[in-house]
Amino acid sequence: MSAAIAILDDDPVIRDSLSRALTDAGMQVTAHARADAFEAAIRRAPPDVCLVDLGLPDRDGLAVVSRLALEGGAAIIIISGRGQVQDRITGLELGADDYVVKPFAPAEIVARVRARLRKTPAPQGGSRARFNGWTVDFDGYTLSGPDGETTFSQAEGAVLRLFLDRPRRLLTRAEMQDALGGGASEAFDRAIDVRISRLRAKLGEDPRNPQLIKTIYGAGYLFLGDVSWD
Structure with a gap:
């Protein structure tokens, strides 16, 4: 079964480019511009990896990351224009697994998603x-x-x-x-x-x-x- 990826970013160019790149890599992708629609979608169909922008029109992106981390399940990769070290530390402390600063090439995100999927090991003997x-x-x-x-x-x-x-x-x-x-x-x-x-x-x-x-x-x-x- 192919990996399921959920994108939350209000920039349509980024949403479209990431969706195409991840779909071409054989993944199932859903993309949203608003946090409310994103959260409703992942409740219906939990993804393997969430790509979350921090600058959103309806919610603080860090609040979304914190909630995802508390609920558990999906790996979280922040995609953001905020590139200061303290921004990255805050995002990772809240539970993100990776932090990528814009601008980036879609191929880099595909590689990071694949790496994150590889880093989810099966436990020894069960769950x-x-x-x-x-x-x-x-x-x-x-x-x-x-x-x-x-x-x-x-x-x-x-x-x-x-x-x-x-x-x-x-x-x-x-x-x-x-x-x-x-x-x-x-x-x-x-x-x-x-x-x-x-x-x-x-x-x-x-x-x-x-x-x-x-x-x-x-x-x-x-x-x-x-x-x-x-």
């Missing part, structure tokens, strides 16, 4: 895992533990899956950047830290005395859980 009293459901984007259930974003889930696939093995920052498909940039490096911080909070971790996610300063991270896959 549910257990570790140290916790149960994670990657299909439902839920994390259940002693105090109840919480949800996580697609971006947070990608980091958690890396840890669960490699328990008790050092994950370097370079390995994480490569596996998550964000490249070696200051903004993406900071976004990884934010995602880990959010996971720690959901796991009830004390950063000064972590029981599951340990920082190895100057090297990377170590997940200390005992993992089993359903």
Whole structure:
């Protein structure tokens, strides 16, 4: 089955050029100029990847990104004319998986979408895992533990899956950047830290005395859980 891509951009030239390029690459594409129509469409047919502009006529694009990240499921690539480092950091911290500054060639977006689709690995043995009293459901984007259930974003889930696939093995920052498909940039490096911080909070971790996610300063991270896959 071909990948489904949803575009949100109020520029008709960009919508048309991206739609043609992605369709020619064998993907199913829907494109919208307004956030309300975009959100209604993806509720009916959830996509694999969302391309989201930040300058929209009816909504703050960052609010759209934040909501998509909280709901989980689709990968998020921001396409924006805002090119400052802080803009990129903010977008990635809110849960975007990639950030592309306009102007760009449609072929670059096709390549980034393909890379993002490749970076969504199948979990070992299934979509549910257990570790140290916790149960994670990657299909439902839920994390259940002693105090109840919480949800996580697609971006947070990608980091958690890396840890669960490699328990008790050092994950370097370079390995994480490569596996998550964000490249070696200051903004993406900071976004990884934010995602880990959010996971720690959901796991009830004390950063000064972590029981599951340990920082190895100057090297990377170590997940200390005992993992089993359903």
